[in-house]
Amino acid sequence: xxxxxxxxxxxxxxxxxxxxxxxxxxxxxxxxxxxxxxxxxxxxxxxxxxxxxxxxxxxxxxxxxxxxxxxxxxxxxxxxxxxxxxxxxxxxxxxxxxxxxxxxxxxxxxxxxxxxxxxxxxxxxxxxxxxxxxxxxxxxxxxxxxxxxxxxxxxxxxxxxxxxxxxxxxxxxxxxxxxxxxxxxxxxxxxxxxxxxxxxxxxxxxxxxxxxxxxxxxxxxxxxxxxxxxxxxxxxxxxxxxxxxxxxxxxxxxxxxxxxxxxxxxxxxxxxxxxxxxxxxxxxxxxxxxxxxxxxxxxxxxxxxxxxxxxxxxxxxxxxxxxxxxxxxxxxxxxxxxxxxxxxxxxxxxxxxxxxxxxx
Numbered sequence: 408x409x410x411x412x413x414x415x416x417x418x419x420x421x422x423x424x425x426x427x428x429x430x431x432x433x434x435x436x437x438x439x440x441x442x443x444x445x446x447x448x449x450x451x452x453x454x455x456x457x458x459x460x461x462x463x464x465x466x467x468x469x470x471x472x473x474x475x476x477x478x479x480x481x482x483x484x485x486x487x488x489x490x491x492x493x494x495x496x497x498x499x500x501x502x503x504x505x506x507x508x509x510x511x512x513x514x515x516x517x518x519x520x521x522x523x524x525x526x527x528x529x530x531x532x533x534x535x536x537x538x539x540x541x542x543x544x545x546x547x548x549x550x551x552x553x554x555x556x557x558x559x560x561x562x563x564x565x566x567x568x569x570x571x572x573x574x575x576x577x578x579x580x581x582x583x584x585x586x587x588x589x590x591x592x593x594x595x596x597x598x599x600x601x602x603x604x605x606x607x608x609x610x611x612x613x614x615x616x617x618x619x620x621x622x623x624x625x626x627x628x629x630x631x632x633x634x635x636x637x638x639x640x641x642x643x644x645x646x647x648x649x650x651x652x653x654x655x656x657x658x659x660x661x662x663x664x665x666x667x668x669x670x671x672x673x674x675x676x677x678x679x680x681x682x683x684x685x686x687x688x689x690x691x692x693x694x695x696x697x698x699x700x701x702x703x704x705x706x707x708x709x710x711x712x713x714x715x716x717x718x719x720x721x722x723x724x725x726x727x728x729x730x731x732x733x734x735x736x737x738x739x740x741x742x743x744x745x746x747x748x749x750x751x752x753x754x755x756x757x758x759x760x761x762x763x764x765x766x767x
Contacts, residue, residue, distance in 0.1 A: 410758045411765035413456050413482040421559035421618055424486040424741070425660065428684055428706035433737040437764035439485050440708045440741035442623055442664045442686060445750040447509035449479050452754060457482060463511070473549050480558075484761065487559045489621050490550050494537045494565040494607055496600065498523050498575030507751035518574030522581040525596060527589075534576070536599060539606040551614040559618040561662065564607045567624020568646045569639070572597045579633070586638070594642065601646035608653055619660030619683075620650055627667020629691060636671045644672070647680045655681065662708065666746065668692045677704050684708050688745040690715070695745070696734035707735065709743035716744055716756050724756055728763040736767070 426432035450461035459475065466472035473490075480488040499519035505512050525531050542564075550560055565571060573582050576596055585593050611617060624647070626632055626639055651661035663676060664686040670693065676682045686708035688695045695710025715727055732742065742764045748757050 410762045412484055412758060412761045413452065414484050417481055417484055417555075419481065419484075419486040419555060419558040421486045421557060425618070427737075428660070428739055428741070430706075430739050434740070435737075437732060437736065437767050438741040439483070439761060439764060440686070440743040441485070441748055442489065442621065442709075443491070443747040445509075445748065447507070447511050447750040448748050448752065448754060448757065449476070450511070451509055452483070452758075453479060469545055470549050473546055474553065477550060477553060477555070477558075481555050484765070486557070487561050487618065488550060488554070489561050489563065490547055491563045492546065492565070493542050493544065494539075494603060496537065496565060496571045496575045497535060498571075499578070505750075507749070509750045509754070511750075518570075518578075520579050523574070523576045523578035525576045525592075526578075526581050526585065528592060531592060531595060531599075537603060539603060539610065542607065542610070544611060547611050547614055547617075551616045554616050559616050561619050561621040561660075562608070562611050562617055563620060563622050564604060564611075567622055567643075567665075568597060568601045568604065569624050569626050569633070569643045571600045572642075573633070576600070583634075586634075597642045597646075601649070605646065605649055605653070608650060612653055612657055612659065617659065619662060620654050621662040621664065621686075622647070622650060623664040625664075625666035625687075626672070627665070627669040629668060629689070631668055632671060633667065636675075639672060640675060644675055644680055647676075647682075651681050651683075660684070662686060673702060677702065686743075688712065690745075695731060699735050699740065703739075706739040706741070708741050709745050710735070711742070711744050711760055713744055713746045713749070713752065716760060717752055719756070721755075721759060724759055725763055728760050729767065732763070732767045 424438050427434045453459045453461045462472050462475055477488055500516040501519055502514040502516045505515040525534055573579050632639060654661045660683045662684040663682045666687045682705060684706040688710040690712040699707045710731055711728060
């Protein structure tokens with residue numbers, strides 16, 4: 408089967424893409440967006456469609472590794488590359504067998520839900536907090552200097568403030584007790600994480616070709632926010648507001664990815680944080696087209712439900728993607744998955760999604 412992607416001669420134009428997202432221009436084509444793509448997906452497409460040997464992570468040459476990443480995002484038709492990493496907040500995790508068909512790893516991990524490495528002030532003091540002044544920015548610097556004409560970059564050093572504090576460091580169950588027993592400790596953890604991420608952004612936001620921040624921070628699950636909206640407004644949203652202000656002060660964008668049912672926070676995201684775009688959708692929470700009709704002040708990214716992206720047969724998947732495009736185009740929308748292209752997403756289905764965008 409042949410697809411219209413990868414492209415032989417892409418013509419990225421982030422300037423036009425931004426005008427579409429900001430509602431200053433109607434899209435003349437479907438623009439694409441993703442938060443993350445697993446290495447196995449990029450490796451398979453690079454080796455089977457682009458004819459290039461993929462350099463796995465960690466590479467011998469960081470420059471060669473990012474050169475191939477730039478080429479992948481470019482050839483797949485994106486107007487930007489999402490450059491991530493740099494800050495590491497060590498924590499506890501749980502593991503299980505990774506059964507994805509393309510998996511190159513034995514285990515798949517997720518955050519420890521009970522008790523993380525910080526449960527006392529003593530733990531807080533001895534925790535190996537990342538030092539921003541010692542961070543290696545070479546991936547960001549190299550990418551900023553080696554983008555094809557018209558292509559830009561969005562940046563993100565780590566998971567978000569809530570994910571790191573509650574998942575990596577405290578553990579959700581432990582944090583729930585500490586919110587009652589040691590609320591000052593919980594606040595200190597969130598503050599330290601927020602300050603660290605903010606300082607990182609201060610050091611990369613002015614690099615050439617950086618056009619914004621694409622920060623992920625999952626604050627909910629299928630039926631609710633993970634903790635009360637009031638606590639999220641107190642502990643987390645002020646940091647996103649600072650990240651967004653940092654970007655906006657330099658005439659750059661702030662894109663937010665947030666999983667779960669966070670609809671109670673959406674007005675806060677729009678009016679207080681002042682996000683430019685929102686990403687992460689599950690049809691069981693709210694279909695992307697319904698969300699777009701409800702929140703017209705911001706751009707909407709992605710929305711192809713990952714469960715459907717994984718499991719629908721081709722004809723049904725094409726119809727489903729076309730219906731999204733018919734309802735969401737041509738204003739303030741970009742096509743992509745509702746979450747990310749994980750290694751269990753069939754490559755064929757990922758390409759079908761982009762193919763429908765090209766056809767539309």
